[in-house]
Amino acid sequence: MSSSFGEKVKITIFGQSHSEGIGVVIDGLPVGEPIDMEEIQKFMKRRAPGRNAYSTPRKEEDMPRILSGLFEGKTCGAPLCAVIENTNTRSKDYDKLKDLPRPGHGDYTAWVKYQGANDYRGGGHFSGRLTAPLCFAGAVCMQILERKGIHVGAHILSIKGVEDTPFHGVQIQAEELEKIAQKEFPVQNDRAGEAMQAAILAAKEKLDSVGGIIECAVVGLPVGVGEPMFDGLESRLAAAVFAIPAVKGVEFGEGFGVAALFGSENNDSFYYEADGRVCTKTNHHGGSLGGISSGMPLLLRAAFKPTPSIGQEQETVSLEKRQKETLAVGGRHDPCIVPRAVPCVEAAVAVTLLDLLCRMER
């Protein structure tokens, strides 16, 4: 495995869905930074399950205990380790999955890769539960970024065809991002949000699930973040976001839409703002040119597949008997992971940006 990410600010995530605990070590954080635990708790609640009808009723005790890395409430140079105990686990729910890989999950590939030794309970290290320590790390990084005037925020752009208003590429503000973060269902247009929730519940009713798209924006990023050729802004952000389970696509700015545009349409003209900053009139480039931040808002979208664990009967195989079987996944699953994935995307983005920011050439 390779459960570390980052060069200068490096996170290492550990734990399985049903191991004694899960957590994260964050090394290389800027020193002397106060960490507000209440803010972290608030952030992590946005990911926590069991809060409403469209998320799993499984409860998690997700508030991490910090073992190291802080001194008198501030980062002290030593690696910060946070641990979340695994308490509310029902391993029996997963017993039959040892033999019957769930379609759409990593059960089968992990079984082959780890030669049958992998911890299959609850998806092991592949579980969505491992995004809890990612969110913790993201919340820590976000506090430091915000002190530098950098704000990260995301919303649900679409679920099963229902679309929210996209972010405005040029005018998006930190205040809007903050407002969305406080909503239980993070969309810009609440009407669209209600239709999305209805679509989720309709799928749940049919023991089915739905996917969606999350859009994330970053404002206040200075010019110059990103280390081409291989650690450019898009490369690093995509690597981090694709590490979130269920992500199948990542795009920046105009994204896949560029295929239909002329250069004369897609190019963003430069101009001088009254305050002397160089800006672009439009933001098809999504805040990154040549793998380096342009000073314009960063815009990223990530596609999440429908939760593969569904109550409907599906075809699979018995790995032991080497024959076909059917499987209806029991347990407590989200009919749509997208709402809880919103802070995960923000976290992946925040962790990546703080790392790149700290790597910037002076």
Add this chain to the structure above:
Amino acid sequence: MSSSFGEKVKITIFGQSHSEGIGVVIDGLPVGEPIDMEEIQKFMKRRAPGRNAYSTPRKEEDMPRILSGLFEGKTCGAPLCAVIENTNTRSKDYDKLKDLPRPGHGDYTAWVKYQGANDYRGGGHFSGRLTAPLCFAGAVCMQILERKGIHVGAHILSIKGVEDTPFHGVQIQAEELEKIAQKEFPVQNDRAGEAMQAAILAAKEKLDSVGGIIECAVVGLPVGVGEPMFDGLESRLAAAVFAIPAVKGVEFGEGFGVAALFGSENNDSFYYEADGRVCTKTNHHGGSLGGISSGMPLLLRAAFKPTPSIGQEQETVSLEKRQKETLAVGGRHDPCIVPRAVPCVEAAVAVTLLDLLCRMER
């Protein structure tokens, strides 16, 4: 900068568009592997400019000279270094770009990041020319992969709205990939290819440019490739592909389409093939489950923006005079980079897969 990629098989790319030379060092290649230089030349020709009406007339002497790493025609354990001389450069074409950043290019961001010390001629290290050593490295890796039964191939999926037949997610074969690689315009449906070429030439006529989408498939990949949580298959491949200039989106399998599907539609059922292999009936997952290869064909799509260098007049700024200016980019540019980018995507994929394959736990 960060111009290295890979852990076990590591490539380091160097050079600027107009420096004395460009090249690549490949460290960690499997030893004793014969390298067929003719095959490499054939592969690199697919990227070479100046071959037809829809690519830049600028000629490159792109056959690299190998300085090290081979002994008696085989990899010998030492890092392989290949150098391409830069001969046909016209630096004067770029003189005014020092002051006037081209919209859609990295000129401005590089200027800020490198405090004005960057080599702006021809885009410097950000030039598409730097994909030549990437293609060299890809061609080397591809030869080794092919000996292991792994075949990488790509085609143009769309240009300015004209669409080629997509790869069949389940039935795609090495022979088809090989056939496309031999075409001058790499599409499945040549009729679509002609329409694409017409669209490119129409844009060229208007001193404009167009973008497109490239689809890449890999067949023969064994189960188990990819190192989650952060070096999963999608994370690593996306990082590599986003390092190619002009890429703004990357997706796998169903990609952004997952947002419109039910779980019951998107999940791919497992079954046993007659030969005892576990397969899936459909391939919405695009060959990766949990960040690990499933043994099904890998499917990746990358969106390329229209070439930002266009002859039309565009708005920009003078960095020196701090005022607005207009700019019509001269020089010799592709009206569409997509056809020449096809082998670049294959190369990025091949380099990434050989690295991950060599990192696999035994």
Add this chain to the structure above:
Amino acid sequence: MSSSFGEKVKITIFGQSHSEGIGVVIDGLPVGEPIDMEEIQKFMKRRAPGRNAYSTPRKEEDMPRILSGLFEGKTCGAPLCAVIENTNTRSKDYDKLKDLPRPGHGDYTAWVKYQGANDYRGGGHFSGRLTAPLCFAGAVCMQILERKGIHVGAHILSIKGVEDTPFHGVQIQAEELEKIAQKEFPVQNDRAGEAMQAAILAAKEKLDSVGGIIECAVVGLPVGVGEPMFDGLESRLAAAVFAIPAVKGVEFGEGFGVAALFGSENNDSFYYEADGRVCTKTNHHGGSLGGISSGMPLLLRAAFKPTPSIGQEQETVSLEKRQKETLAVGGRHDPCIVPRAVPCVEAAVAVTLLDLLCRMER
């Protein structure tokens, strides 16, 4: 900071002397390896303080709790995290060290580097206590190495001029290493051991401390371990051993003695063993040629400085008042760290070798 080590098997150590806990994450371990917790406990006891007159009376509850990475007692592919709670800490002992850096310690350099935000209590992340998680990681790696026939063992070679019999470069056996590991005072010649203990107690009496040299051997290492040019055997082992606090020198085989030899003396002749192995008649090279293991016993020596914390009055400065001060370090300190450092050296070596072994080209 940079508290990770290793490429394929990677350890990340966290914690401060007086933080809530300390521990280690080990990523990339071979899968399906049973871990014997009793063996680990036995190994860690060799490092534990408070066992006799020549070590600090401070007790540690050093048995780690494993949070993740094992499933049914075996490594499962997921990162293994082990945590040791910090319970028996007396932070008040260290209060005045905030202002008065202890001579020979990292107090002053850490204070400058971390701009006064570092956790000075007990040396923070620089404390010898952080070798407990290193020993845990080493004990895990050693179990896996031993299953491959590779044995790591060390002894005290000298303390304050008293010398133990050095390892025989060619004939050293796993059984001898095992026997020494079971001794409370790990030397080959117990008479020398008694003289060393007397020297330690004499220093303690004078509120002083002494240093020494540890010699470590590895038998059973196959030919081919080590990744030149920069990750050769010596480079990696030295990097790991120098990470143990108080180490000021590392040498291999003949070490600094080579400066007095002719090539004709220092070169080790090759010959064929009856069993067909290529061996050397002597072992001046210490088991490494060209940075790659030769199949002969690996021989490494590390010099440890006298514990800098001594009860005698020393000259230092007040960082706040910017004037000179004197300091007699209170608290509970070892008059000689060398006996407890023996398993630390073994651990550093074991962790490094398992990593390099897993990185070997196939």
Add this chain to the structure above:
Amino acid sequence: MSSSFGEKVKITIFGQSHSEGIGVVIDGLPVGEPIDMEEIQKFMKRRAPGRNAYSTPRKEEDMPRILSGLFEGKTCGAPLCAVIENTNTRSKDYDKLKDLPRPGHGDYTAWVKYQGANDYRGGGHFSGRLTAPLCFAGAVCMQILERKGIHVGAHILSIKGVEDTPFHGVQIQAEELEKIAQKEFPVQNDRAGEAMQAAILAAKEKLDSVGGIIECAVVGLPVGVGEPMFDGLESRLAAAVFAIPAVKGVEFGEGFGVAALFGSENNDSFYYEADGRVCTKTNHHGGSLGGISSGMPLLLRAAFKPTPSIGQEQETVSLEKRQKETLAVGGRHDPCIVPRAVPCVEAAVAVTLLDLLCRMER
């Protein structure tokens, strides 16, 4: 292999003794730094062979050609690649070494590791010739360090028992280092130097070789350089210096001498200099405390074994016939590598320090 070193300033060395060329890529250099090619040439000449009776008569055309990374004579952010052509090679000299591994060389271990595919000519990638690109990289880094007031210099401390005056741990000055660098035989005491040269020539006469110790000092290093726990100053410097062929020991400050000292002797008292700097009265710690630079001169010593290639007849084996053989190494070899290794140690130190300096937390 693993031929890259460094995190922020990363060097990648390529080439074999008899391949078409050798060289280095340096990525991550500070930008806008002028590089004085004459200074580089002067530095590299100190390593060049063929200059006198005690070095190999083999000539090298060692002035590298810079392919990339400079623009208008200054570093421009792009990786700097320098290539040295291999012209004066006599491959026939090495023909029989394919079968008969030279005692004391990496021939045998490389042959096993690379399964017979390694380039054995002249030692391939293991050749001392590969220190030429290391010296180039060191010379580049040294120019940048010097502009920051950091000076690196080394001398021969001993050869075959003849000793030079060691550096004064506290009072060593940049000017002294500079003076030694200009000497053909770099020692402090020229009388000792003459005796060393006599010892070398006496060994040469007998077709034998001798080893020695190099001492390196760095003055002007600010407090705070080094990234513990695993990238501390000693760990990184030792890793770099052990990558130089023939190094068998590395120590800092008092080094192995610490084993004979009391803590009260070895601890260096802090005091305030008149100019307000915190200094130590003595420098047993060699400029590093807790793996972090203390602001005092850095002191490092490296032991070099006698050149293993000697004209005397030695015992070895025929790998093909699997029987014993004798071998007298022909070709052109240094009877003592130490004088030419002096700039190599300086280069390894300079490359490491610039990397660590650029990694420092702000």
